[in-house]
Structures are given as structure tokens and as C-alpha cells.
Amino acid sequence: MALQDAGGYLPDGRVSDELLIRGFNDLATGFDPVHGGFGRAPKFPMPVMLLYLLRYWMRTGSADALQMVTTTLDALRCGGIHDHLGGGFHRYSTDPGWQVPHFEKMLYDQALLLAAFTEAWLATGKPEYRTTAEDIIAYILSDLQSPEGGFFCAEDADNAGGEGAFYVWTRDEFDQVLGKEDGAYAAGVFGVHGPENFIIPEGSRKAHILFLPRHATDQKSTGESSTISGKSRHRQIPKKLLDARDRRPRPGRDEKILTDWNGLAIAALAGAYRAFGDPQYLVAAERAMALIQLQLHDSNGGLLHRYCDGEAAIHAFADDYAFILRAFIALYESTFNPAWLREAITLDRYFTRNFHDNIHGGYFSTSGNHDPLIVRKKEFADGVIPSSNSVMLENLVLLGHLTGDPVYHERAFSLAKTMSGLVGRSPSAYPAFLGSLGFLLGPATDILIAGKDEDPAMRAMIAQVWQVYLPYGTVICRTPDAASSGLDELAPFSRVMIAQDGKATAYVCYGTACHTPVTRPEDLALLIAPENKK
Secondary structure, three states, rough: OOOEEEOOOOOOOOHHHHHHHHHHHHHHHHHHOOOOOOOOOEOOOOOHHEEEEHHHHHHHHHHHHHHHHHHHHHHHEEEEEEEEOOEOOOOOEEEOOOOEEEOEEEHHHHHHHHHHHHHHHHHHOOOOHHHHEEEEEHHHHHHHHOOOOOOEEEEOOOOOOEEOOOEEOHHHHHHHOOOOOHHHHHHHHHHHOOOOOOOEEEHHHEEOOOOOHHHHHHHHOOOOOOHHHHHHHHHHHHHHHHHOOOOOOOOOOOOOOOHHHHHHHHHHHHHHHHHHHHHHHHHHHHHHHHHHHEEEEEEEOEEEEEEOOOOEEEEEEEHHHHHHHHHHHHHHHHHOHHHHHHHHHHHHHHHHHHHHOOOOOOOOOOOOOOOOOOOOEEEEEOOOOOOOHHHHHHHHHHHHHHHHHHHHHHHHHHHHHHHHHHHHOOHHOHHHHHHHHHHHHHHOOOEEEEOOOHHHHHHHHHHOOOOHOOOOEEEEEOOHHOOOOOHHHHOOHHHHHHOOOOEEEEEEEEEOEEEOEEEHHHHHHHHOOOOOOO
């Protein structure tokens, strides 16, 4: 929803838990208990809603909230909306059961679904969620990453054969690629039997969209797939099918690199690195950010929106700033290099100076540097992508916890008040705001680990923290080297938190209560366990 700076202003509302509860109740009303997701066809994955529900579950212990998440994620990963051979997800489903997608693949969907599956794995430990998250990353890195490191916008829905022709299969094609025996086996795994479920527009040819029937997913965790030969078969069959598919004419690719969507991808990859520990995910995130810094910064310290064929253009919008700011924070959370935190603080100052509405609050979608507009709008509602104002609320909360500067919390409360009057009319339309509001209201978990970077105990402590679902938590690391010394300026409160007796030391605060510092990783694990955060 876009609000104008004149005539469209809504008064501040009350900032409280009530909005969180009402948002959950509204989402529960619209939830599809059979197929997962929300509303009727066409159905979009809406990972922003799932991320809020995970946070609501963490905050309240609501089993219903977690069930809504797992039902939806299980349906998505098994459905035809998921590309089971090449990885990643299509844009939306034309049917309630996620079987028949619109075949376009968008970078922002990959980024937000990656975040949802990663956090769901941290929350539940369900191995299929990690597998799906890593499947999304494999697709992003193989098919959407540019030679310069940034990420392209999208892959089209169709090719020369018509929409979907690249992705669908006939039963005969399975046999031609795999042979009769493996073809019959794979047909059972991917639902390629019985009546075809898709008609290719060009030539009206009938074919199957691949999906995972329930019995096939059960079989993958039991039965033949548990044997050596079964596991080998499960690896080789998709590879053979993918190799054959790659010989088909590919759909077109939109090779624009957009700053905002890249910000979402960078933050999601950094989060996956922390959860799964694969360094290539962090490398990919830092490469993409290097491209943003090199090609999409203007001479005044601001950002540009689009890069394509060596040319950067268009003054950046609020989404660009909010999402890149979040990506800077995510890179700090993943590396503990104060340079990333400094970049976030610097960008926040520029963004606030040029986009903030100093009269009514909130952030305009455009800055004064854009071409003159009759009305400058603000985006508050969260759609498939979260709004810039919702993301900025989380950014301000994070900066407040990471730096200890109360001004960030004051700004966050001001923004929350500005938005809450509008949110109160239909809370479920603002799930990213609700997730950020929960962080603001607290209690949050603040962790500082002090010690030498090469100390195995310190690395073990970091690993302990990264393996726990802490959506409302921040971590700071202090080491004796020069890189960490920048924290004295950026986070002066951390100066007194030092390693005790030469041992890596963890300081943990939950809300306003701080525990006695600990020097053993297992003691840290106990302190941050959900049942012990009191």
C-alpha cells in the first residue's frame, strides 16, 4: 500500500503485542490446511508470512503457527512449483495444490524462500529443509550469478517450445533418457504416470510437471533409498534427467542486476553460511556485495538501482537502501568484520537524510534526487517482497543492539508508531513489520564473545550460536587484532567485555537480564537454549 505525504497520512497507533496476535489470527483465518499457503489460486509462496509465523512460534510457543509453516514448506518443496531437477522455485502456482506453476523464476523468490527454509531448518532440524535450501543456493550460483558476481533478475517462463516446455516430461522421454527400468522407477518418484497434468501451449502437447508424491517422499527416507544402491540411484537419475534437459533450448534470462533483489540474496546467502557452514555461500555473498559497491554506488555516497551490460543507471529507491543495509548487517553477522557494520551505519545516515519524512515519519519510496514528482509515496504493506519501511524497522533494531546506541531504538519506536495505526486495520498485510516489531518489543538475546580468533573454543562458541534459531538475537565478536579494534568506536559498550583469564568468554543478556560470563562452549549452549532464556 502506498501512502502519500499529503492527504494520505494516518495517525500513529499503539505499539504493543496486540498487533502480533491479531496478525497471527488473521493469517490463521486465511491458511489452507490441506495444501498449505494462504488464500486461493493463483497462490504465491509468500515466504515473508512464513518467516513471521516462525518468529511468532518462537515468541509464543504456538504449535499452530509452526504447523502452518511446516505444512506450507513441505507442500512447496514437493510440489510442481519446485524445480526438482535444476533447483529453485517458480513464481507462483495456478492451482491450490502447488502443482502447476507459472514457470518464471525470480531472484527475490529464491532469496526469500532460501531464508525461510534456512530458518525452518534451524527451528525444526528437519533435514529436508536444509536440502531444499542448499538446492536453492545451487540454482542461484549456477544459473543466476553473473561473471562479475552479482545476481541476475530472473529466468523467463517459456522458450521456443512454449511456456513450460523446458521443464515438463512425457513418460516416453523418461524411458528414452533412463531406460525402461529406471524410467519406471523415476516415474513413480516424480509423479510421471497416469494422465498428464500440463498442456504445452505450442502444439497443445500434453506432458507431466514433475512433483514428489507423498509415497515417493516416504520412500526416500525409508526403503530402497537407505541402501547404497538406492542412494546411488537417487543421485544418478536426477543428474541424467538434468543433463538431458540442459540440451533443450533454455528459457531466456533477464540479465539486469537490481540492487534491492541482490540485497535480499546477499542477506539470505550470509544466513545460510551461518546455518550450514559452507564457506562458498559467504564468498558468493561478498562477491555480490563487491559488485554493488563497485558499480552501483554514485559519487555522492548513494546507490543506483540497476546494472546491465556494464552500465549502472537510475537513482536507487527505498527498497534498494533498506535491503542493502540489511545485507551489510548480515555480512557483519557472518564475518564480525567491523567494516561491514561501518558500511551499514554510513548507508543508514545517507538514506535517512534523503528519504525520511521528518514531519509524519516513515521513509519515502524516492529521494529528493529523483525526478520531481507531484507526490512522494511511501510503501508500507508487505507483498511478495517486504516493504522498505518494514525492513528498516528491523535494521534499526539490529543497529541498536549491535552498537548500543539508544538513538536507533528511539528511531525504531518512532517508525513503529508511524506504521502501527495503518497496520492495525489489517495486520496480516504487514507480516515483515510484525516480525520486526516482535524484535523491537523484545525480549531479545544479545551475545558478545571475546577471545582470539584462532582459539578453537571461540570458534566453537560461534558455531554453537549459529546452530540455534535466534531470530531476535545479535552476536558481536571481539578479538585482539586490529580489525576488532574498530568496535571501540562503533560499539563502545563492548570495550569492557574482554576474555577472562586468557579464555574465550561469552557474555549473554536476555532482555535486561545478563548472565554470568561463561568460558565453555557447552555452558553457552545451555544459556541460549530456548527453554533457558529467562
